Amino acid sequence: MTRLLATLMLTTALCVPFAARADDAADRIAVAKDLVQKTLIKNLETGFTGALEKTVQPMPEDKAEAIRKEVRAEFDKQREVMIEGLSKAYAEKFNLDELKHLSGIYDDKIYQKFQAINSDPASTVTVISQGAVTKILNMLAIASAGDRPAGAPPLPGTAPAK
Numbered sequence: 001m002t003r004l005l006a007t008l009m010l011t012t013a014l015c016v017p018f019a020a021r022a023d024d025a026a027d028r029i030a031v032a033k034d035l036v037q038k039t040l041i042k043n044l045e046t047g048f049t050g051a052l053e054k055t056v057q058p059m060p061e062d063k064a065e066a067i068r069k070e071v072r073a074e075f076d077k078q079r080e081v082m083i084e085g086l087s088k089a090y091a092e093k094f095n096l097d098e099l100k101h102l103s104g105i106y107d108d109k110i111y112q113k114f115q116a117i118n119s120d121p122a123s124t125v126t127v128i129s130q131g132a133v134t135k136i137l138n139m140l141a142i143a144s145a146g147d148r149p150a151g152a153p154p155l156p157g158t159a160p161a162k
Contacts, residue, residue: 028091031099036086039106041079046119048075 052071056064090099105111117123 024096025091028094028096028099029087031096031103032090032094033083033087035090035099035103035106036083038103040086041083043115043119044079044082050121 052068056067059067094102117125120126
């Protein structure tokens with residue numbers, strides 16, 4: 001009987017750290033999931049919605065609505081893939097206190113104001129950024145086009161050379 005009692009106590013003692021680690025991992029994933037949703041996914045949603053509407057704007061409404069529905073469904077699937085994958089990745093790289101600290105940064109009102117300015121398509125910050133990025137991308141396209149062999153098809157989004 002004493003041996004059975006000792007075995008049960010040893011088994012219980014060994015299981016407690018595993019349960020604690022499992023709880024910690026679940027807590028880290030939960031906090032990481034919240035962090036991903038209020039940061040990356042929020043920004044992705046804003047950018048995606050704007051790009052989708054620009055894409056369907058010249059289309060007839062019935063076609064635009066069909067495209068919206070199909071693309072939105074795929075976006076929703078990919079969003080879930082990203083939330084799950086990124087949450088697990090962050091939970092592996094950060095401990096619970098670090099994840100809570102990061103979450104607190106994103107909850108800060110001044111940081112939210114900063115993010116709002118950066119994500120507003122009409123803000124001066126966005127206009128400056130887009131202008132600079134467009135110039136850099138154009139330079140890369142021109143440099144790439146200069147290295148293309150004669151008779152090669154044009155790069156997507158560029159006019160063929162005459």
